[in-house]
Amino acid sequence: MCPIGLKTNKKILEPKLCFDLWIETGSTYKTCRVLRDRYGVINPATGKMVTAMGVWDAAWRYILENMVEGRKGVSDVWRANGEILEDRDWYPLVIRVAKYLYSPKKLARWLEKHSYLTPYL
Secondary structure: OOOOOOOOOOOOOOHHHHHHHHHHHOOHHHHHHHHHHHHOOOOOOOOOOOOHHHHHHHHHHHHHHOHHHHHHHHHHHHHHOOOOOOHHHHHHHHHHHHHHHOOHHHHHHHHHHOHHHHHHO
């Protein structure tokens, strides 16, 4: 927990890099190790490796802002696991994650931009 009055730096993870490494490794946990070992990315507050949840958060923020590329990457992972990512799987998943990550105001702005997703609310 950060002392009162101090701001935390939530921008230590580059969303595109987290997304690319997540797709490459297939695991947020492996991505944490790659970020530390290959890129020297650590949590500046603790000096330890970033968390898997932090990587997941950054990767999904990239996906939500770059839906075409994000879907392609996630679809490739599903295909590698023997499954096909269909609209009926993708759209509800994206909505659930957006509801989790975004504040109500940001979610409303995001839904305006992606109005084709409103039936999946």
